[in-house]
Amino acid sequence: MKATCPNCDGDGTIDCEECGGAATEECPTCEGEGVNSKGKPCDECDGEGGTDCQACDGLGNQDCETCHGSGEVEESEEKAEKDSSETVK
Ligand SMILES: [Zn+2]
Ligand SMILES: [Zn+2]
Ligand SMILES: [Zn+2]
Numbered sequence: 001m002k003a004t005c006p007n008c009d010g011d012g013t014i015d016c017e018e019c020g021g022a023a024t025e026e027c028p029t030c031e032g033e034g035v036n037s038k039g040k041p042c043d044e045c046d047g048e049g050g051t052d053c054q055a056c057d058g059l060g061n062q063d064c065e066t067c068h069g070s071g072e073v074e075e076s077e078e079k080a081e082k083d084s085s086e087t088v089k
Contacts, residue, residue, distance in 0.1 A: 001075035007066035014064050016056035023060035024050035 004010040015021035026032040027050055030042035034049035041047030052058030063069035 002072045003075045005064060005067035005071055005073045008064035010071040012064055012069040012071040013061040016053055016060055016062050018055035019053035021060045023053055023058045025053045027051055
């Protein structure tokens with residue numbers, strides 16, 4: 001039994017948790033200003049004020065961990081039975 005992955009709604013990818021899908025991170029050196037304390041373009045980000053998010057390589061999304069990018073998950077009936085039998089008083 002296959003079911004649509006509830007984590008990504010079948011997309012297979014989710015917005016990157018680190019950058020929220022923006023794909024860039026605010027440069028920590030210039031705090032997003034793009035210039036350093038001397039008024040020069042920041043060396044770290046080449047004056048852009050941000051760098052590619054390292055968590056998602058600048059893509060803005062990541063493979064869904066729940067379905068590993070397939071968008072589908074295996075529906076296990078065995079697990080449901082096991083869960084109900086675990087209810088102990
Ligand atoms: Zn990211
Ligand atoms: Zn910078
Ligand atoms: Zn998923």
